[in-house]
Amino acid sequence: MSAPHKGEIVKRMGWAVTAAVTTIVLAQSSLAAQAADSTSGWRAPSCTKVTGDGAVTFTTDDGATLAPTTGTLQSVSYTHGLVALDTPNTLLATHNDELQRSTDAGCTWTKVATLGSGSTWLTAATGGRAFAWEKNGGYLARVDGRTVTKLSSPSADIVGVGTDKARRDHVRLAGSDGQLYDSTDAGATWKPLGKLAFGPGASVYTVSFDPADLDHAVAGGMTTGGAVTTDGGATWTAATGLSATAGGKSNLFAASVSPADRNVVYALGIDLVEAAPNSGAEGRHLYRSTDGGRTYTRIVDDTPDTELTNSTLLAPSPVDPNVLYFEYGTYFQAYGTDLYRYDARTGKVGKTHNAHDGISAIAFNPARPSVMYLGLEEVQIHH
Secondary structure, three states, rough: OOOOHHHOOOHOOOOOOOOOOOOOOOOOHHHHHHHHHOOOOOOOOOOOEEEEOOOEHHHHHHHOOOOOOOOOOOOOOOEEEEEEEOOOOOEEEEEEOEEEEEEOOEEEEEEEEEEEOOOOEEEEEEOOOOEOOOOOOOEEEEEEEEEEEEOOOOOOOEEEEOOOOOOOOOEEEEEOOOOOEEEOOOOOEEEEOOOOOOOOOEEEEEEEEEEEEEEEEEEEEEEEEEEEEEOOOOOOEHHHHHHHOOOOOOEEEEEEOOOOOOEEEEEEEOOOOOOOOOOOOOEEEEEOOOOOOOOOEEEOOOOOOOOOOOOOOEOOOOOOOOEEEEEEEOHHHHEEEEEEEOOOOEEEEEEEEEEOOEEEEEOOOOOOOEEEEEEEEEEOOOO
């Protein structure tokens, strides 16, 4: 791969994108039917064109074709937040500092609020609620319907937010020092919880909470690799397998617990032994764990055919723990975006391509998981 091509993606390397959203294998019809049964009221989008500014579209064929949009995304634009709510046919998206909403399964998008951050992620909660938060920043807000309530974050550098499916007002947050915080009043007040993920002085890129169990969380750090807790941070276990060298150090930039199987965790990292100066390698890989994040196995390497960055978006399937979607996009030389699909059953990676500069977020229709919503980005200032 050419140096300029790789160098350009530094624009995205600061983000260890927490995948709070998920994907599916189209062939899993029985699983899709189960999902539909548990999400009454949701339906597939009835439109062939999305009405909006171009920030969000959808695909029903793993990205081979994308629904056209009435608007064209303007530079510089990122759509980092995108979630499907448990309110039927309702989704939220964050496009730069705008909060957008769709109530017709993604066919029509309208602005409902201006947020206090130009780079905001979303974590869905029950009862039609979501939390908007700035990764590596302190902006935090609660979204109830069309109402945005600014909250006081317990950390100036948020690296993860998780919600409790059983208790609507129960939410957790992680800071870049690896400290967890707990709130039982929908984010109005917070208290620290448990121990630091890697001990004092560590820099933490990400904390991914299990969608089914807030006590289960996976952390990724700078040179410290990965760690996992199953007791809400009271104890943390160091992960193994991120370096091919025994005792070797690693960076773990992103992790995502599979919504389909809590034992399966996908992660993005660098084996720092491989990436040593003059090694000629960058050491970047995707990893998979089948024991909740305790041990990892490499599944995808950074190659010209499967390009990875330090901010590669990880989107595990909501119904099939064997499937992971990830993406590579760049405006450099008008390259566009590759949307990849990894299947652990075969070890193979499929790929579709589109002309957009990147995909910043992915969400899935709860009743028809074959419908994949894509948050798009536009980076190049002049075409």
